[in-house]
Amino acid sequence: MTGSTLLAARGLTRRYGRGSGLVRAVDEVDLSVPAGQTLAVMGPSGCGKSTLLHLLGGLQRPTGGKVWLAGRRIDMMSERALARLRRDSVGFVFQSFHLMDELTAVENVELSALLAGQSPRRARQRAMHLLDRVGLVDRADHLPSALSGGQRQRVAIARALSNQPLVVLADEPTGNLDSAATLEVLRLFDDLRTAGQTLVVVTHDTRIAAVADRMITMRDGVFVDDSRLASAATGPVHDGRR
Amino acid sequence: MAGRLLLVCRVLVRDLRRRPTETVLLLIAITAATGTLTLGLALNEIATQPYQQTRTATAGPDVVAAPRATGPDALAALAPLTTAAGVTAHSGPYPVAFLVLTAHGKTAHAVVEGRDNAPAPLDRPAVTDGTWVRPGGVVLERAFADALGVHTGDTVSVDGRALRVLGTAVTAARTTYPYAGWTSPDSALTERGGLVWVDRGDIAALAGEQPLSYTLNLKLADPEASTAFVDTATTSPRRTVHGGELTTWQDIAEADGRPVAQAQAVLLVGSWLLTVLAIAGVTGVVAVRVSGQRRRVGLLKAVGAGPAMVAVVHLAEYLVIGLAAAGTGLAAGLLAAPTLIQPSAGLLGSVNTQPPALYMVVAATTLALTIAVAATLAPVVRAAATSTVHALADAATPPRRRRWRIWLSRRLPAALLIGIRINARRPRRARLVTMNTLITTTVLVAMLMNHAQDKPFDLGYSELVDPRAERTDQAMLVLTVVLCVLALLNAAVNTWTAVLDARRPLAVARTLGATPAQAGVGLAVAQLLPAVPGVAAGIPAGLGLYTVASRGGIQYPPDSWLLATALGVLLAITALTAIPAMAIAQRPVADTLRSTPT
Numbered sequence: 001m002t003g004s005t006l007l008a009a010r011g012l013t014r015r016y017g018r019g020s021g022l023v024r025a026v027d028e029v030d031l032s033v034p035a036g037q038t039l040a041v042m043g044p045s046g047c048g049k050s051t052l053l054h055l056l057g058g059l060q061r062p063t064g065g066k067v068w069l070a071g072r073r074i075d076m077m078s079e080r081a082l083a084r085l086r087r088d089s090v091g092f093v094f095q096s097f098h099l100m101d102e103l104t105a106v107e108n109v110e111l112s113a114l115l116a117g118q119s120p121r122r123a124r125q126r127a128m129h130l131l132d133r134v135g136l137v138d139r140a141d142h143l144p145s146a147l148s149g150g151q152r153q154r155v156a157i158a159r160a161l162s163n164q165p166l167v168v169l170a171d172e173p174t175g176n177l178d179s180a181a182t183l184e185v186l187r188l189f190d191d192l193r194t195a196g197q198t199l200v201v202v203t204h205d206t207r208i209a210a211v212a213d214r215m216i217t218m219r220d221g222v223f224v225d226d227s228r229l230a231s232a233a234t235g236p237v238h239d240g241r242r
Numbered sequence: 243m244a245g246r247l248l249l250v251c252r253v254l255v256r257d258l259r260r261r262p263t264e265t266v267l268l269l270i271a272i273t274a275a276t277g278t279l280t281l282g283l284a285l286n287e288i289a290t291q292p293y294q295q296t297r298t299a300t301a302g303p304d305v306v307a308a309p310r311a312t313g314p315d316a317l318a319a320l321a322p323l324t325t326a327a328g329v330t331a332h333s334g335p336y337p338v339a340f341l342v343l344t345a346h347g348k349t350a351h352a353v354v355e356g357r358d359n360a361p362a363p364l365d366r367p368a369v370t371d372g373t374w375v376r377p378g379g380v381v382l383e384r385a386f387a388d389a390l391g392v393h394t395g396d397t398v399s400v401d402g403r404a405l406r407v408l409g410t411a412v413t414a415a416r417t418t419y420p421y422a423g424w425t426s427p428d429s430a431l432t433e434r435g436g437l438v439w440v441d442r443g444d445i446a447a448l449a450g451e452q453p454l455s456y457t458l459n460l461k462l463a464d465p466e467a468s469t470a471f472v473d474t475a476t477t478s479p480r481r482t483v484h485g486g487e488l489t490t491w492q493d494i495a496e497a498d499g500r501p502v503a504q505a506q507a508v509l510l511v512g513s514w515l516l517t518v519l520a521i522a523g524v525t526g527v528v529a530v531r532v533s534g535q536r537r538r539v540g541l542l543k544a545v546g547a548g549p550a551m552v553a554v555v556h557l558a559e560y561l562v563i564g565l566a567a568a569g570t571g572l573a574a575g576l577l578a579a580p581t582l583i584q585p586s587a588g589l590l591g592s593v594n595t596q597p598p599a600l601y602m603v604v605a606a607t608t609l610a611l612t613i614a615v616a617a618t619l620a621p622v623v624r625a626a627a628t629s630t631v632h633a634l635a636d637a638a639t640p641p642r643r644r645r646w647r648i649w650l651s652r653r654l655p656a657a658l659l660i661g662i663r664i665n666a667r668r669p670r671r672a673r674l675v676t677m678n679t680l681i682t683t684t685v686l687v688a689m690l691m692n693h694a695q696d697k698p699f700d701l702g703y704s705e706l707v708d709p710r711a712e713r714t715d716q717a718m719l720v721l722t723v724v725l726c727v728l729a730l731l732n733a734a735v736n737t738w739t740a741v742l743d744a745r746r747p748l749a750v751a752r753t754l755g756a757t758p759a760q761a762g763v764g765l766a767v768a769q770l771l772p773a774v775p776g777v778a779a780g781i782p783a784g785l786g787l788y789t790v791a792s793r794g795g796i797q798y799p800p801d802s803w804l805l806a807t808a809l810g811v812l813l814a815i816t817a818l819t820a821i822p823a824m825a826i827a828q829r830p831v832a833d834t835l836r837s838t839p840t
């Protein structure tokens with residue numbers, strides 16, 4: 001149902017502190033995410049989900065183990081190369097949106113395209129297209145303060161998609177939203193899955209199961225369960241890559 | 243590239259517009275420093291430009307010869323000079339007598355020069371009011387007339403003889419009042435005095451017993467070679483402006499600039515102090531801004547901006563403010579210069595400082611950018627280098643934890659406890675308070691020192707103002723006013739940042755039972771505590787600075803003045819802090835504790 005391995009980790013470890021204060025936030029986990037898969041990572045608070053996501057996206061460096069993205073080792077990359085990687089290949093979505101307050105919705109969306117050196121005109125076209133895709137084209141010129149929580153998160157998702165990333169990493173994307181707004185976001189993720197976007201979502205929300213192909217459960221930094229979901233078998237047909 | 247540039251500009255413009263108060267504060271702080279520097283540099287122009295204009299307008303000589311000898315001996319000494327090699331024209335010799343002038347009950351030394359009514363080929367004093375000399379009348383050098391308060395039509399007496407004031411004039415052939423070079427016939431001393439012109443036929447009667455001296459104006463083929471000419475024409479090495487035999491136009495220009503030289507030194511030293519103060523102020527504002535922008539840093543990095551890009555986005559803002567402040571400072575300094583510091587009335591022309599000289603533009607811009615970069619580089623680099631995850635997770639630098647202070651403060655009254663803990667959270671801000679009060683006190687004490695000096699004792703006319711002291715006082719006043727404004731601004735900014743930063747801890751303290759009064763007084767105490775060492779160190783620093791800057795003969799102001807200054811500074815800080823502190827402490831706790839993510 002899915003393509004070759006896009007994101008992989010072997011013996012991935014992240015520790016904090018030492019001695020009696022040692023925390024194994026992520027403890028020697030192995031992971032392989034095929035292209036096009038929607039993976040949900042669940043588990044109790046403090047089990048290491050955010051840390052795992054940061055390691056996979058190159059926001060944080062592991063203390064042990066290896067990470068590959070599209071066949072390239074990213075755990076040993078230079079800061080500059082990591083910045084380029086985040087610009088070109090990874091899209092992040094955060095629980096608290098992290099939009100720039102002083103920029104309008106469309107300006108927020110075109111941020112990474114401009115950083116990547118695209119021309120302002122093309123960046124704007126692409127941003128409007130993405131806003132259209134998340135259903136907010138009529139709110140393009142609004143500041144984040146004038147948007148609802150669900151709308152802000154949809155803007156953030158449009159921004160994450162801006163540079164056609166290989167993988168979108170979302171950390172509790174519905175954590176700050178009420179159930180109606182959560183549904184909006186889940187519907188959007190379902191669209192992304194249908195379009196073949198590789199997606200890793202960290203969440204507490206069991207409703208995510210409805211839109212995921214696979215679910216990993218974490219506890220104390222290790223994977224305790226890894227299961228394929230029914231939705232994957234019965235859900236829309238994957239036509240491979242975008 | 244175009245895309246990144248657009249991004250930087252967009253973020254910059256939005257940010258400046260979103261926080262107009264901070265933008266204006268930064269602008270004012272940097273403008274104060276660049277404005278004072280420009281003012282100091284403009285004094286250079288005030289010192290040199292008018293002399294040049296006067297020299298051109300009055301056909302000023304290149305060399306003036308005034309022998310010590312009198313009568314026929316003097317004329318004999320001057321005769322060969324008119325035909326010396328390199329001399330292309332001359333005027334004179336004119337008779338000169340060193341007399342005493344009385345006007346409106348004031349007495350002053352007057353260098354009385356006898357002239358013809360017809361214009362001379364060299365040194366044609368420019369009449370600024372009334373007419374040129376006629377028998378029975380006197381024309382006063384303008385600065386001298388101003389100092390005496392004499393106008394055309396008044397009557398003055400020269401060595402007891404009444405003369406009608408025909409007008410005022412300026413010249414480039416002799417230094418303006420009070421350095422006209424009055425030499426007593428029976429001593430070698432040169433004393434202060436002013437120049438007056440009378441008809442050549444009247445001078446013998448005015449001089450009475452005194453043998454006449456003579457002065458001769460020379461024009462050289464090469465005016466720049468005046469010093470070389472003087473060196474070959476004189477055998478004795480004695481060649482000073484006032485009493486010497488030969489004086490170059492450069493010597494006169496230098497002496498004419500002397501009244502503003504001290505004022506200029508005050509302003510230039512002052513601009514350095516203001517620079518430190520501006521850096522302290524800007525640092526305070528920038529620290530708040532950058533910590534408020536930490537989440538944005540994290541976000542930019544998460545979407546793929548490298549550390550360099552992050553630094554550029556944040557620095558650009560301050561560089562733009564710096565450039566704007568260089569412009570406003572230049573404009574303010576140049577506009578203020580002619581009105582704040584009067585050019586000598588003894589010279590012609592207004593000071594034309596627009597367009598500004600290139601070196602002023604360069605100096606002001608360099609200073610402004612230095613302040614902007616010095617204050618912002620550290621926090622911006624620190625922000626750019628923080629881990630993305632940290633930056634995203636936390637909106638502010640975690641407060642410092644100073645164990646001993648926390649331990650100590652547990653044994654103190656609640657308000658003091660709150661104050662000490664607020665400072666312990668942000669030691670850098672407390673240091674800015676110290677720096678601010680240190681510099682303010684230093685300048686105030688230096689000002690007091692200047693005030694405490696006795697005006698120098700002068701033979702004959704101690705009641706007349708000394709233009710040099712007058713200009714130094716003006717410069718001191720300008721500096722003190724600018725500095726106090728900046729210091730007050732700094733104190734206000736500091737209080738305001740402290741209030742913002744302490745809002746949550748204070749709100750929490752109040753949920754735990756602290757009263758609004760305790761919280762408010764605590765905030766005021768937090769500002770006052772670091773001010774005390776600043777004031778204490780500022781007093782010796784101000785005394786020392788003035789002592790170093792002036793030569794000899796220092797008088798110290800009474801201790802009570804110093805004490806009053808110290809208390810005044812502390813009182814000002816208390817007042818400035820207490821108001822916002824009380825206001826914030828009255829706000830309902832719940833308002834403060836509520837917050838919304840974006």
Ligand SMILES: Nc1ncnc2c1ncn2[C@@H]1O[C@H](COP(=O)(O)OP(=O)(O)OP(=O)(O)O)[C@@H](O)[C@H]1O
Nearest residue numbers: 016017023024025044045046047048049050051052
């Ligand atoms: N900077 C740090 N220093 C020390 N320990 C840390 C640090 N960051 C995270 N941890 C620890 O690592 C563990 C995993 O943290 P992480 O944020 O990944 O959990 P999480 O599963 O995302 O939790 P939540 O669902 O509450 O967001 C936790 O025990 C946490 O205390």
Ligand SMILES: [Mg+2]
Nearest residue numbers: 049050051171
């Ligand atoms: Mg988490």
